[in-house]
Amino acid sequence: MQMKGAVIAITGGARGLGLAMAQHLGQQGARLALLDLERDTLDQAVNTLLDQGIDATAYELDIADETAVSETFAALVADMGPLKGLINNAGITRDGLLVKVKDGKVEKGLSLEQWRQVIDVNLTGVFLCAQEAACRMVEAGEGGVIVNISSISRAGNMGQSNYSAAKAGVASMTVTWAKELARHGIRVGAVAPGFIETEMTAAIRPDVLEKVTRGIPLGKLGQPEDIAQSVAYIFANDYFSGRVIECDGGLRV
Numbered sequence: 001m002q003m004k005g006a007v008i009a010i011t012g013g014a015r016g017l018g019l020a021m022a023q024h025l026g027q028q029g030a031r032l033a034l035l036d037l038e039r040d041t042l043d044q045a046v047n048t049l050l051d052q053g054i055d056a057t058a059y060e061l062d063i064a065d066e067t068a069v070s071e072t073f074a075a076l077v078a079d080m081g082p083l084k085g086l087i088n089n090a091g092i093t094r095d096g097l098l099v100k101v102k103d104g105k106v107e108k109g110l111s112l113e114q115w116r117q118v119i120d121v122n123l124t125g126v127f128l129c130a131q132e133a134a135c136r137m138v139e140a141g142e143g144g145v146i147v148n149i150s151s152i153s154r155a156g157n158m159g160q161s162n163y164s165a166a167k168a169g170v171a172s173m174t175v176t177w178a179k180e181l182a183r184h185g186i187r188v189g190a191v192a193p194g195f196i197e198t199e200m201t202a203a204i205r206p207d208v209l210e211k212v213t214r215g216i217p218l219g220k221l222g223q224p225e226d227i228a229q230s231v232a233y234i235f236a237n238d239y240f241s242g243r244v245i246e247c248d249g250g251l252r253v
């Protein structure tokens with residue numbers, strides 16, 4: 001896909017991987033719509049991009065809110081013109097083991113609330129944004145590209161029943177939508193990152209993170225730019241659809 005002037009929406013674009021993607025694609029001439037929960041972080045991100053000569057606009061949005069998603073996509077198309085790309089990047093973790101045994105007593109670990117929070121954002125939010133973006137792309141009749149951010153945890157990871165289930169769902173929706181939307185000239189791909197240095201991994205206990213890092217064949221965490229490059233590849237390669245790129249330093253679970 002030609003990046004120059006292309007309008008691309010990035011959920012969770014205010015920081016971390018989303019902001020790195022905005023910078024990378026912006027340097028190739030894309031015009032970015034950053035969709036995120038946090039107004040202050042969003043404004044900082046947009047200012048950083050504008051300072052670098054990148055065209056970017058902020059939209060405050062909770063991707064799990066259906067009405068807000070519809071309104072935001074309508075507003076961004078009205079403000080910026082036809083949507084050419086969506087990166088479904090926003091995601092959260094609320095980790096917990098299924099079952100806890102404390103002093104010989106068996107307890108429930110992960111709560112229903114933690115389960116719902118992650119499913120609402122990481123699975124339902126991805127569905128809502130993709131559906132809205134695909135409707136706009138089909139209406140405009142110029143095709144487009146949707147990139148979903150999954151995770152290597154989609155194969156199953158301790159303490160992440162909710163997150164792993166959502167990220168597996170994201171990978172399978174990628175294949176489904178690639179099949180459904182190809183007739184409209186829309187390609188759909190996904191990236192499954194390993195452990196990348198962002199605020200999400202900064203929340204992991206240092207000793208656990210050190211152990212994880214020792215297990216990565218390349219011996220280090222990835223950088224947000226590494227994932228931005230994988231995303232950019234999906235945009236660039238017009239024959240790529242329905243597949244997941246794993247970018248994890250060789251760590252696949």
Ligand code: NAI
Pocket residue numbers: 011012013014015016017018035036037038041061062063064089090091092121125149150151152192193194195196197198199200201
């Ligand atoms: P992060 O926590 O640094 O940034 C996530 C962004 O999403 C934040 O700006 C946050 O405000 C926004 N967000 C959260 N909930 C939202 C909602 N309901 N609506 C709109 N925006 C919302 O996370 P990071 O590391 O940049 O992760 C980005 C994506 O990559 C996530 O989907 C994550 O699951 C995935 N990922 C990250 C990995 C890592 O090692 N950092 C590894 C594998 C996947």
